[in-house]
Amino acid sequence: MLNNKTIVVGVTGGIAAYKACDVVSKLKKLGANIHVIMTKSAKEFVSPMTFQTLSNNFVIDDMFEEPKTWEVEHIELAKAADLFLVVPATANFIGKIANGIADDMLTTTVMARTSQLVIAPAMNTNMYNNPIVQDNIAKLEAYGCEFINPASGLLACGDVGAGKLEDTEKIVEYVENYFDNMAVDDNKKDLEGLNILVTAGPTIESIDPVRYLTNRSSGKMGYSIAQRASKRGANVILVSGKTNIEKPKELYKYIEIESADDLYREILAEFSECDVVIQSAAVADYKPKSYSDRKIKKSDGDLVIELSRNKDIAQELGKIKDGKVLVGFAAETNDILENASRKIKKKNLDFIVANDLTKQGAGFSSDTNIVKIIGADGDVCEYPKLLKTEVADVILDRVSKILSQKK
Ligand code: PMT
DSSP states (O other): OOTTOEEEEEEOSSTTHHHHHHHHHHHHHTTOEEEEEEOTTGGGTSOHHHHHHHHTSOOBOOTTSOOSSSSOHHHHHHHHOSEEEEEEEOHHHHHHHHTTOOOSHHHHHHHHOOSEEEEEEOOOHHHHHOHHHHHHHHHHHHTTOEEOOOEEEEOTTSOEEEEEOOOHHHHHHHHHHHHHHHOOOTTOOTTTTOEEEEEESBOOEESSSSOEEOOOOOSHHHHHHHHHHHHTTOEEEEEEOOOSSOOOTTOSEEEEOOSHHHHHHHHHHHHTTOSEEEEOSBOOSEEESSOOSSOOOOOSSOOOOOEEEOOOHHHHHHHTOTTOEEEEEEEESSOHHHHHHHHHHHHTOSEEEEEETTSTTSSSSSSEEOEEEEETTSOEEEOOSEEHHHHHHHHHHHHHHHHHHHO
16 A cells, blocks of 8 residues: 655656656555646647546646746745655657656656655657667666566557557556565664674785776665665674775674675674675685786786685675574676676575676666565576665575574
8 A cells, every 4th residue: 555655746748748647547446645746748649637637636737827836836835755756758858858857846856855766767769779769768777767668569650669658557566566565664673683794895816906897786785775774773793995985874893804715804804703694795716827016018918817706705605604693795797697696505505696787777876776585495586676775685685584583
C-alpha cells in the first residue's frame, strides 16, 4: 500500500499520455496522494479534467494562472513529493531537464524537488535510439534519476522497436518496490555490538614512483555499507583504498591502504575480532613483478611490464573463517550467475553480491547499483536498480538474518 505517500505525476505530450490515466488511477487505489502536473502539449492528448477526477486533486498546468493556494505552487509541490514520476516522458522533456531548462510548471517543479525522480519515456523508436536522447538519459542517470525503460513493440506511429511506454502494471510495481525498499527503519539498531569490517575502493599497484595500475572503483558501494552498518549500531572498521568521497561518520576505525598486499595485511590484523567481513573493494589480481624506484625512461620500442599474481584475499580469509560471516562481491560483465557461484565456493562465502558492470546504473562510480545476491546454497535474489545505501541495507538485512540463525 502507498498510504501517506505523496506522488507528483508529470504528464508530457505524447500519445501514451492516456496510459498515465491508468497509472494515476492504480496509484490512487493503492492509497497514494497524487498531484498531476501536465505540460501544455499533454493537454492536447488528455483533458486535465480526467486527471483531476482520477486523482481527486486540482491538475496544475499553467505557471502564471491564478494560484489555487497562497503558496508558490511549484515549490510547495516539489517539497511535498515523496516521489516524482514523469509518465510518459517525451524526448523534449528529457532534453530540457538534462540541460537544466526550467520553462514551464513541470520542469520548474522537477528542478525544485529533492525527492527521487523516476522517468518513464515513450517516443518513436528512432527518437529513443537517437544518441542525443541516449546521452541525455545517461546524463540524468549520472545525476541519480531512475528510468523505467520503454518496452519494444508496435508503436502508435507504425514503427516497430523500443519506445513504447512500459506496461502501466509494471510502472506501478516499480513505484511500490521503490517505497518498499525505502521502508528502512532509521532507528533500527539490529547490528548493535557486532564488529563488521568493510573493504572499499580501489587498490593501487605501483610500477615506479610515477605510474601505477588501478581500477575505476569510487568507494561508494563500500562506504554506503559502512555508513548503514554504523547507523544500525555496528562497530565498523572501514579499510579503504584512496577515494575522493567523504568518509562516513560514526566509524569505529578507518584504515587507508594502497595495494592489495596492504589490504591483506590490515584485514589480517583485525580479522580475529570481527564477526562479519564484507568485501566490496575492487582488488587487483596482479601487481608488477618488480617495482622500479626510479621513473622508467621511455625508449623507442614497446614496453612490457611483467605482472605477478596477488593473493586472493577473500579466498585466504575463507580458509580461516572460524564461524564469521563472509560476504564477497562479484564484478562481472558476462555469465554473472555461473561466475559468482564459482566464487562463493572458492572463497567459502556466506553469500555474494553480483553486479553486472555492463548495465547502466550498476557497478563503478554511480550512486545506484543493480545486484543479484546469491546464497551459499544457490538461492538467487534479484533487485531492481537501488541507491547504494539501499543495496547496503539489503546486504545487512541478510547478514543480520544469518547471524540470528546461528544463535
Ligand atoms: O566503489 P564503487 O565505484 O561504488 O563500485 C563498486 C564495485 C563495483 C567496486 C563493487 O560493487 C564490487 O563489485 N566490488 C568487487 C570488485 C571485485 O574485485 O570483484 P571480483 O569479482 O574481481 O572479486 C570477487 C571478490 O573477491 C570481491 O569480494 C573482492 O573484494 C575479492 N578479491 C578479489 C581479488 C583479490 N585478489 N582478492 C580479493 O579478496
